[in-house]
Amino acid sequence: MSKDIKYLFITIISLIFIFCSVWLVGINFAVIMLSLFICLNIIYFEKQKQKSIINPVTFIGLFWFLYTNADFINNIDNSSYLKNVSGYVYFLYTLIIVIFYIAYSTFSFSPGKKKYTFSSTHEWTIKIASSISLILISVQYYYLIFVFGGWDFIFLSKGERTLLISGVSIIYTASSQILYMLAPLMYILSKRNRLRSIKYLSYLMIFSNVTISLLIIDRSNLLISILPIIFLKDHFNKISNYLLGLLSIGAFIILIDFKNLVFNILNNSSVFSLNIKIPEEFFVSFSITKDIIEKLESNSIEYLYGMSYLETLLTTLIPFVQVDALSTWYVKTYYPSIYNSGGGLAFSSVAESVLNFGIVGILIYFILIGYVFKSVAIKKDNSDLFLLFYSLLIPMTYKLFRSEFYSLIKTPVWFWIMPLLLILLLNSLFNSVKMKGK
Known part of the structure; x- marks a missing residue:
């Protein structure tokens, strides 16, 4: 039996299992299994392409699964959990991994003929x-x-x-x-x-x-x-x-x-x-995204229309200009006791995208992330400089779901690049x- 036939067989059985688990176990369990199916497929395809599971895209799939489903695991017995805003947020989180991977797989670049090595x-x-x-x-x-x-x-x-x-x-x-x-x-x-x-x-x-x-x-x-x-x-x-x-x-x-x-x-x-329990940070990020959406719908906060991105670029280019990161603004505004004790909460790129441009912001942001990752992945084969950047992208995938643009950009630019x-x-x-x- 060829690999393709085996894969098709396993895929069909998995999808039947996920579909039946909605009635046999519960909708939340089915959601978690669907996410696991997406995650394992990303890991499988990247393993086939790169002959190794140690790459940024694999880790994006892994961290996406953890940050997307931790909240569902905590509420696995709550049958109505998916019916409120959590269902919409899950849709957004599923959309970002699909959009990212399509963008990553679709973009094509020339690595260039000239090799650059640290020789x-x-x-x-x-x-x-x-x-x-x-x-x-x-x-x-x-x-x-x-x-x-x-x-x-x-x-x-x-x-x-x-x-x-x-x-x-x-x-x-x-x-x-x-x-x-x-x-x-x-x-x-x-x-x-x-x-x-x-x-x-x-x-x-x-x-x-x-x-x-x-x-x-x-x-x-x-x-x-x-x-x-x-x-x-x-x-x-x-x-x-x-x-x-x-x-x-x-x-x-x-x-x-x-x-x-x-x-x-x-x-x-x-x-x-x-x-063995889920660390708080894995479901706090998802919860903050829910909270931001609810606040936008109730008009208690307004869309930023790109202002957080512009402020990040400004403070990155001119380090003496100080602005609060969105994570700081959120904790200072809504959880002052946590802020005063030196604590913080895991604001995410997903929440920031929604806060700036809604669902359109998510599409644009994660298409660009896919573009950046694919560009570095191709150029690493001809350049040790991009090989170094590629290695540093792997741990940065961890921050993609728990940090805003400010934290993702400023530290690498000033302390790495x-x-x-x-x-x-x-x-x-x-x-x-x-x-x-x-």
């Missing part, structure tokens, strides 16, 4: 990036030990940690974010130039980033630390299916019980007391001086 012409890139990396690692641990209070920091509450970290100098934030970019950069440089010492330095940065992420119990930073390197190791060496299985189990723990697990370890509690361009510019400058000296 022997990047001697100064290696020297500069190595020096910056060691300095920034030192800065990280300086803040952890002398500013955050060292061991005492571990036993602070989540709110206390958030307030303490948010109150520190931009130097700490910048050092951590730049290291997220430098670690995969150094790994690519080590592979292109066969320099084992540079590879070990990239591992040191990963170790530092992971350690800090564990101590501050930050799931997002942990994913940004490890996912690009896992992709790059698979890209250059191909990771075995066995190891991928172990990594998948680890990723499941990180996504589902990370904060509880790390908190138990740090406080000498039982390491094995897994508390700008430092990288500066390093490459200095490398080019020093190479020119060296050539003139000859």
